[in-house]
Amino acid sequence: MENKFFKKRKIVRINDILSCLNLDKKNKNFRVNDIKDLDLANKNDISFFNSKKYLHFLKKTRSDLIIVEKKNINLLPKKKNFIEVSNVLLSVSKVTNLFYPEALEDCFDSSATPLVKKNYVKLDAGLNILVGKNVKIGKNCSIGHNTIVEKNVKIGDNCKIGSNVILKNTIVGDNTNILDGAIIGKKGFGFYPGTNKNIRYPHIGKVIIGNHVEVGCNNTIDRGSLSDTIIGDGTFLDNQIHIAHNVKIGKNCIITGQVGFAGSSSIGNRVMIGGQAGISGHLKIGDNVKIGGGSGVIKDIPSNSKVMGYPAKNIRIFLKDNR
Amino acid sequence: MENKFFKKRKIVRINDILSCLNLDKKNKNFRVNDIKDLDLANKNDISFFNSKKYLHFLKKTRSDLIIVEKKNINLLPKKKNFIEVSNVLLSVSKVTNLFYPEALEDCFDSSATPLVKKNYVKLDAGLNILVGKNVKIGKNCSIGHNTIVEKNVKIGDNCKIGSNVILKNTIVGDNTNILDGAIIGKKGFGFYPGTNKNIRYPHIGKVIIGNHVEVGCNNTIDRGSLSDTIIGDGTFLDNQIHIAHNVKIGKNCIITGQVGFAGSSSIGNRVMIGGQAGISGHLKIGDNVKIGGGSGVIKDIPSNSKVMGYPAKNIRIFLKDNR
C-alpha cells in the first residue's frame, strides 16, 4: 500500500542509498521501491535487521536488500543482498529520510484553517475548530471546541471527538470516541542519540484506531516510525495513557488510567491492564491477559495469564510473596 | 436532593424497570423515584448490591427495592423487595439510562458560547473563553485564555481558573485554584464490557470541589456515576493527577504529581501521598495517612499509618526489607 500521508521521493536507486550512508557505490544501480519493516517489505523494498527478537521475521521477509551490522550477517537467509553498516538504526534513519524528506520534522500544520461545517454531513461542530488538508470526516460526528484536526486524518461515521483534541496522521474508524485533550499522531520518541545533538528519526507511520474505541482525556498516542501504531476495535483507554510509536493493541482491551506502553510492543485481544502499569518495549503480550495495576512488565506474557508486580509475575505468586 | 445537572424522566414505574431488564412485569406497578447508591437512597428509590464491601450500607439502606444477583439474595435484610438479575452492573446501567436518558453520552457542550464578561462581577477574563448554559461564576474570579466552562458548572468567589481548562458538571467552592489544562467532570471510565462492543454506563454524578483547593495542571477528575466525586476543602493536588469516578478525597490532603486514584476509593483528611503512588478502587484510606511516593495501595489503610511499597505496607517494614 502506498503511504498516502508522507510524500515519497519518486525514484531512489541503490547508489542513492549507499551514498547517503557514505558507502561505495555499486556497479548495478537498481531501483529500490520503499523502506519497510521486515514483515511488511516486498521484494523491491529495503529493510533492516537489528535485534534477534525479530529473527522469525528475518527468515520470512520478502525484502531482498537488508541493512545489517557485521555481527548479524551470518543470520541472514542465503542469497539475500545486504548492506553492512556500523549502526543499523542510524542508517535506517538516514535511508528513511532519503525516501521521505518531509517526514523528519513534526511541525504544527500550517495548512489548517477554520472548519467549514457545511462541508461535512450532519456534523455537530464546536467553535474554533481547525482542519488541515487531506482530512475526511464521516457523517453524524461531533467535534468539540478548539480541536485541531491536522492534515492527513480520516475520521469514520458516528465518532465523537472532544474539545482541545489534536489529531494528525491518524485514521479513526466508526463509532469511536476521542475525549478532551488527547494528542494523537505525533512522531514517536525515536532518534539516534548523538553526543552533542540527537539525530531525529523520520516517522512515516500512522496511528490507526478501530471502531467502537474510546480514547481517554489527555492520552498521547504516537505514530509509528516505519509501520503503524494500532488500537483495535472495541478497545477502551482511560485517561492519561501514553502509547509509544509502533505499539499494536488488539481488540476489546480495557486499559485503565496512566498506563504506559513503550515502543513496538504488541498486545493481544481482550487484555485488561490496571492503572499505572507499564509495558516495556518490543514485548508480546498474548490474548486474554490480565495485568494488575502498577505492574511493570519486562518480558513477554503468554495468552490467558494473570500477572502483577514489578517485574510482573504470576499474580498468585505475587500475592503469596506479599502476604 | 434533586439532580439538577441531568434531566430525569418524570415518571418511572416498576414495570418500566422490569421491562428494560427483560423481566416479567409485576401486578403491583408502583412508582419508583430515582436510582441511587445504597447509602444515599430513600424508601422510594431503587438501589443495587454488588459487592460484600458494601454490606454495611446494605444493612442500613432505606431503599426498599434492590437489584441483586442470585448468590447475594440471602444477604438482603428481611422484607426488602428485590429484583434478581444475572449481572448487577449491566442492569444498573440500563435502569440508570431509563431514568436519565441524556446522561449516557458525553459529547462536548454545543450550547457553549463566548463568555460575556459584563455578566459576571469583577471577573478577570482571558480571551476565547466559552461558557455553556446553567453556569454560575462568583465574584472576583479570574479565568484564563481558551478555557471552556461547559454547562452545569458553578464556581464560587475568588477562584482562579487557568488557561486551556475544561470544566463540566462541576461545583467549585470559594478561593479555589484550578491550573492550566485540567479537565474536570467528564464521565468516568465505567461501562459494561461487551464481547463486541462495550456498553457505556450513564454518569449522573458531579464533581464537587471544596474551598481553598488547588487542582494542578493537566489533572483529570471524572464525575461520579450515581454519587459524586468529591475533593475536600484545603486539599492541594499537584500536576498530572488522575482521579476516577466516585472518589472522595477529604480535607487538607496533599497529593503530589502523577498520583492516580481508581474508582470509588475514599481518602480521609490530612492524607499525604507521594508522587506516582496509585490507589486501587473501592478502598478506604483513613485520616492522617502518609503514603510514600511510588506506592501501590491495594487494601484499606487505617488512620494515622505511614505506608510505602508495592503493595504498600508499613513504611518501617518497607525500609527494613529494602535496606
Add this chain to the structure above:
Amino acid sequence: MENKFFKKRKIVRINDILSCLNLDKKNKNFRVNDIKDLDLANKNDISFFNSKKYLHFLKKTRSDLIIVEKKNINLLPKKKNFIEVSNVLLSVSKVTNLFYPEALEDCFDSSATPLVKKNYVKLDAGLNILVGKNVKIGKNCSIGHNTIVEKNVKIGDNCKIGSNVILKNTIVGDNTNILDGAIIGKKGFGFYPGTNKNIRYPHIGKVIIGNHVEVGCNNTIDRGSLSDTIIGDGTFLDNQIHIAHNVKIGKNCIITGQVGFAGSSSIGNRVMIGGQAGISGHLKIGDNVKIGGGSGVIKDIPSNSKVMGYPAKNIRIFLKDNR
C-alpha cells in the same frame, strides 16, 4: 543577576524582614538586597538553612544573614548573622513575599494579546496564538495553533513550538522543540501546609531550557522557587513527564514517557531514564546513570551506575533478586 521576571521591592531593610516574621526589630537597620539560596546568595542577600543535605552550601555561602531554626544554629559558620525562627520554610515564604509581592499568585497572563506575526523574523505562526509582555522570539521559529506565550518568555532561534502549548517565565535556547500541550513555567507545588488553609509559597525562579532540547507532549515543567528549574542542552523528554520546581537536568539526557521528578533533584549529564520511573526530591543523580523503567529512586546515585527497582538498586542485583 537581577531577577527580570518578577518585580522586586526596591528597598527592604532588616527591620522590614523582622517585622514580617513578627520578631523584635534591631538597632542596626541595615539594608538587605535580595533573598537567595545559600549557594547563589551574595554578602548582602538573606538566605536560609533548613536541611543538613545542604551543609556544604552553608559552609561556603557568602550570605551574611541566615534564617535558621534553633536546633541548627550551632551548624552556622562563626560570625554569620542569623534570624532564629520556629519554621524556616514558612519564614522564607513570608520574606520572599516581602521582596516579591507579585510572585505569590500565578494567574493567567491577562496582558496577552493575539500574536502579530510581522513583529518577528521568519516566524511560521499558527492561528489564535496569544503573546504577553516582555516576550522575545528568535528567528526561524514555528509556533502552533492556540499556543499561549505568556509574559516573561524568551525563545531562541530555530525553535519549533507545538499547538496548545503554555509557556511562562521561561527561557528557551536555540534549535529546541516543545511539543503539543506542554505547560512550562507555572509555579511549583511548594507551600506551607496549614491546618485550615495552605499558605502558597512565592516562586520567583524561571525555567531555563537549553539548546537542541525536545520537550514532549503534555509535559509539565514547574519554575523554581528561589533558583531556577533547568533542562540542559541536548536533553530529550518524551510525553507526559512531570518536572517539579528547582529540578536541574544535565546535558544529553534521554527521559522516557511518564517519568516524574520531585522538587530540587539534580540529574547529571547523559543520564537515561526508562518510562514511568520516579525520582524523589532533593537527590543527586550523577553522570551517565541509567535508571530502568518503573524504578523509584529514593537516594543519591553515583555516576556511571545502572539501577532499577523500587526502591532502585544496582540493576544486576535487581534482576538476580527477581529471576
